[in-house]
Structures are given as C-alpha cells and as structure tokens.
Amino acid sequence: RVPEEILNELDSAMEKLEASPHMSLLKKYLTRDVFEELRDLQTPLGATLWDCIRSGVINLDSNIGVYAADAQCYTVFDLLFDKVIEDYHLGFKKISRQPPCDWGNIRNIGNVDPTSTYVVSTRVRCGRSLDGYPFNPKLTEAQYKEMEAKVSTVLRDLKGDHKGTYYPLTGMAKDVQQQLIDDHFLFKEGDRFLEAANANRFWPTGRGIFYNTSKTFLVWVNEEDHLRIISMQNGGDLCAVYGRLVEGVRKLEKKLTFSRHSSLGYLTFCPTNLGTTIRASVLIKLPKLSADKARMESVASNYNLQVRGSSGEHSDAKGGLYDISNKRRIGLTEYEAVKEMHDGVIELINIEKSMK
Ligand code: ADP
Ligand code: CIR
Incomplete structure (x- = not known):
C-alpha cells in the first residue's frame, strides 16, 4: 500500500499543478481521471506516482x-507515460514498437557544413542503463559504487581511438571540474530538475567521466543515466563523430549488458530519451535566422529539431550560439535519428544563406 503521507503529497501536488500557469507535459496529461487511476499504485520496487512527478511539481x-x-x-504508470512519450516523440503510440538497433551505413552521413562557416562543433550521444539496476531514485550508495567500479573497469580496457582515462568526480579539483563543464565535456552539477527527481542522492559518489586524450570520445557515469556515451569534435564532420560513437558503443556492448524494453527500446530515466536514446547536435551560429528566436524555433520544429542554448538544456544562447539537435529519439532507427539532424541542419543553413 502507498503510505498515507505519500498520498497526501500526491493530493496537494495535484492541486498545485491545477493552479499552475505553466503547461508542462505533466500538467497536460495528468488529468483528474488519470490521477485517480494511478494515485494508489506502486512498482515492485516501491516507486509511486509521487516519485515520478515530484520533479515537475x-x-x-x-x-x-x-x-x-x-x-x-513505464508499465505501472503507463496512462501518464504513454501520453508524454507520444507527445514528445511526435506520435510514437502505445501500440508502436521501437525497431531493433540499426546504426545504418555510416558513410551515407556527410559533413553538415563543409566550409566551416556556421557549425562550431558536432556531438552525438546516447544513453544506456545497466541491466539489473534501478534508476537514480532507487539506487543505494553501495550500488553507485559497484556500478562505477564495473563500468570504469571496462572503460579502462578500451583500445585504439577510444583509449582513455576514467576520472571520478569524488576528489576532482573544483577548477578542473568547472573547466570541463565550460568546455562542454562534463555534465553540470546540482541540476534542479534532477535534484527534485531524487537523482542527485549521494553525489558525487559513483559519478565520473571517462575520456580519450583528444576528448573526442567520452562517457558520463551515473549522472542522469547510468551511462551517457558521447562522441564530439570541432567542425561539422558528423560522419567521423557518428562513426566513433558507433564503434565505442559496440566495444562497450561486448562487456556490459544494457536494459532494453520490447517496445520502448533502450531504457532511460527520462521518457524523452527512450528508444534510440540518440541526441545528435551541432553548436551553430545562424545570425540572421536567430535574430527572431520564435521564428527560428518554428523553422527548426518543421524539421523535427529542438533548439537549446549554448550550454545545453535550460541554458541561454551566449554569443548567438545555439545547440540544435534531433527531437525524436523513439520510433525511428539510430541512423534515422542522426539523419534527421543532418538533413534539418543543412536546411537551416540553406535558409540562413537565403536571408537578406
Ligand atoms: P545532453 O546532451 O546529455 O542531453 P545537455 O543538453 O545538458 O545534455 O548538454 C550537455 C553538454 O553538451 C553541454 O555542455 C552542451 O553545451 C554540450 N553540447 C551539446 N551539443 C554540443 C555540440 N554539438 N558541440 C559541443 N558541445 C555540445
Ligand atoms: C524538464 O522537464 O524540463 C526537465 N525534466 C528536462 C526534461 C528533458 N527535456 C528534454 O527536452 N529532453
């Protein structure tokens, strides 16, 4: 049974949401009917609706x-999650199934800005969860340590292009940490959305970053997801960036088992990352198009692209630098997710060129 104090939290959460002027997907889809259906449910590990919605409340x-x-x-609270997934991923329905992992023919992906006029850098990341472990809010301190030991051992063994070093966050000098964040390599600290989701417990225990010497292949350990696998470099050579990511994931898959759901694909903590978990992005300057931010957002959304600020989600675009990426991650293949960004960014650049 869901404890009385949690039910009380839920009842006041619902009132708070109903009074809120903001239209999150949570507010949009947690209608009174859905709320009544889900209020008294919990997962076998004891997660309640309150655990799932506290960040948005x-x-x-x-x-x-x-x-x-x-x-x-995702199963117990499907009445809420399915709606959020369908809305965010532009039409992935409950009856839909994520296709099997398909990286496609990497050589068909080109450079999105061959003259290096607009694109400052290119990055492709995916998320993975380790089979047998819950997500952040349900992990114990001992599990964080165990997962870090397991993953860092595998990472330290990588060869070739992916050979690198694991740096735990525990004991990392503050200035070193800040420099890595400023240079777009490391996750930020104290994200208020993750904090409220109970995802920052025992911080910095078990968290860390792995990277090769050129900082073109990186792995985040135990931030929002168990693993975030990242490939990035300056310029617009998406083919090189994507190829390095695919090879890196293939090497890691040989040593680690990742959780995959029969219809949702690779499982992640946030429903926006399910499926392929791929976010392919460029940091780009489009001075004419971005003079009207609303117009740029609407043009981008025509190509299923999302616009973020220059330091990632919930950040501002400093110096006119925007982060543009594929929005959908589920309901298409890995290749198609990357191609969506590739084709859309080429279109945005064409529009920028045609503007007076
Ligand atoms: P995520 O990509 O994991 O969803 P964020 O939006 O917080 O998370 O971005 C993480 C970091 O990656 C930020 O520092 C962001 O500026 C950086 N980043 C994203 N895209 C690029 C890119 N194309 N080139 C360089 N850095 C990037
Ligand atoms: C939010 O709801 O704004 C945060 N919890 C972040 C959600 C992830 N957003 C996204 O667009 N990928």
Missing part, C-alpha cells in the same frame, strides 16, 4: 516534468 516550469523512478514505472 517542485519545478512547475518543467518542459516535461516526469521521470521513471525505475523501469517498471
């Missing part, structure tokens, strides 16, 4: 507002 200005406290939440 504490941060009423959330875009999405929900996280899955454990993998079972």
Whole structure:
C-alpha cells in the first residue's frame, strides 16, 4: 500500500499543478481521471506516482516534468507515460514498437557544413542503463559504487581511438571540474530538475567521466543515466563523430549488458530519451535566422529539431550560439535519428544563406 503521507503529497501536488500557469507535459496529461487511476499504485520496487512527478511539481516550469523512478514505472504508470512519450516523440503510440538497433551505413552521413562557416562543433550521444539496476531514485550508495567500479573497469580496457582515462568526480579539483563543464565535456552539477527527481542522492559518489586524450570520445557515469556515451569534435564532420560513437558503443556492448524494453527500446530515466536514446547536435551560429528566436524555433520544429542554448538544456544562447539537435529519439532507427539532424541542419543553413 502507498503510505498515507505519500498520498497526501500526491493530493496537494495535484492541486498545485491545477493552479499552475505553466503547461508542462505533466500538467497536460495528468488529468483528474488519470490521477485517480494511478494515485494508489506502486512498482515492485516501491516507486509511486509521487516519485515520478515530484520533479515537475517542485519545478512547475518543467518542459516535461516526469521521470521513471525505475523501469517498471513505464508499465505501472503507463496512462501518464504513454501520453508524454507520444507527445514528445511526435506520435510514437502505445501500440508502436521501437525497431531493433540499426546504426545504418555510416558513410551515407556527410559533413553538415563543409566550409566551416556556421557549425562550431558536432556531438552525438546516447544513453544506456545497466541491466539489473534501478534508476537514480532507487539506487543505494553501495550500488553507485559497484556500478562505477564495473563500468570504469571496462572503460579502462578500451583500445585504439577510444583509449582513455576514467576520472571520478569524488576528489576532482573544483577548477578542473568547472573547466570541463565550460568546455562542454562534463555534465553540470546540482541540476534542479534532477535534484527534485531524487537523482542527485549521494553525489558525487559513483559519478565520473571517462575520456580519450583528444576528448573526442567520452562517457558520463551515473549522472542522469547510468551511462551517457558521447562522441564530439570541432567542425561539422558528423560522419567521423557518428562513426566513433558507433564503434565505442559496440566495444562497450561486448562487456556490459544494457536494459532494453520490447517496445520502448533502450531504457532511460527520462521518457524523452527512450528508444534510440540518440541526441545528435551541432553548436551553430545562424545570425540572421536567430535574430527572431520564435521564428527560428518554428523553422527548426518543421524539421523535427529542438533548439537549446549554448550550454545545453535550460541554458541561454551566449554569443548567438545555439545547440540544435534531433527531437525524436523513439520510433525511428539510430541512423534515422542522426539523419534527421543532418538533413534539418543543412536546411537551416540553406535558409540562413537565403536571408537578406
Ligand atoms: P545532453 O546532451 O546529455 O542531453 P545537455 O543538453 O545538458 O545534455 O548538454 C550537455 C553538454 O553538451 C553541454 O555542455 C552542451 O553545451 C554540450 N553540447 C551539446 N551539443 C554540443 C555540440 N554539438 N558541440 C559541443 N558541445 C555540445
Ligand atoms: C524538464 O522537464 O524540463 C526537465 N525534466 C528536462 C526534461 C528533458 N527535456 C528534454 O527536452 N529532453
């Protein structure tokens, strides 16, 4: 049974949401009917609706507002999650199935800006969860340590292009950490959405970053997801960036088992990352198009692209530098997700060139 104090939290959460002027996907889809259906449910690990919605209730200005406290939440609280997934991923329905992993023919992906006029850098990341472990809110301190030991051992063994060093966050000098964040390599600290989701418990225990000497292949350990696998470099050579990511993931898959759901694909903490978990992005300057931010956002959305600020999600675009990426991650293949960014960014550049 869901404890009385959690039910009380849920009842006041619902009132708070109903009074809120912000339209998160949580507010949009947690209708009274859905709320009544889900209020008294919990997963086998004991996760409640409150665990899933607390981030969006504490941060009423959330875009999405929900996280899955454990993998079972996607099933137990499906009345809420399915709607959020369908809305965010532009039409992935409950009856849809994520196709099998398909990286496609990497050589068909080109440079999005061959003259290096607009694109400053290119990055492709994916998320992975380790089979047998819950998501952040349900992990114990001992599990964080165990997972870090397991993953860092595998990472330290990587060869070739992916050979590198693992740096735990525990004991990292503050200035070193800040420089890595400023240079776009490391996750930020104290994200209020993750904090309210109960995802920062025992911080910095078990968290860390791995990278090769050129900082073109990186792995985040135990931030929002168990693993975030990243490939990035300056310029617009998406083929090189994507190829390095695919090879890196293939090497890691040989040593680690990742959780995959029969219809949702690779499982992640946030429903926006399910499926391929791919976010392919460029940091780009489009001075004419971005003079009207609303117009740029609407043009980008025509190509299923999302616009973020220059330091990632919920940040500002400093110096006119924007982060433009594929929005959908589920309901298409890995190759198609990357191609969506590739084709859309080429179109945006063409529009910029045609503007007076
Ligand atoms: P995520 O990509 O994992 O969803 P964020 O939006 O917080 O998370 O971005 C993480 C970091 O990656 C930020 O520092 C962001 O500026 C950086 N980043 C994203 N895209 C690029 C890119 N194309 N080139 C360089 N850095 C990038
Ligand atoms: C929010 O709801 O705004 C945060 N919890 C972040 C959600 C992830 N957003 C996204 O667009 N990928």
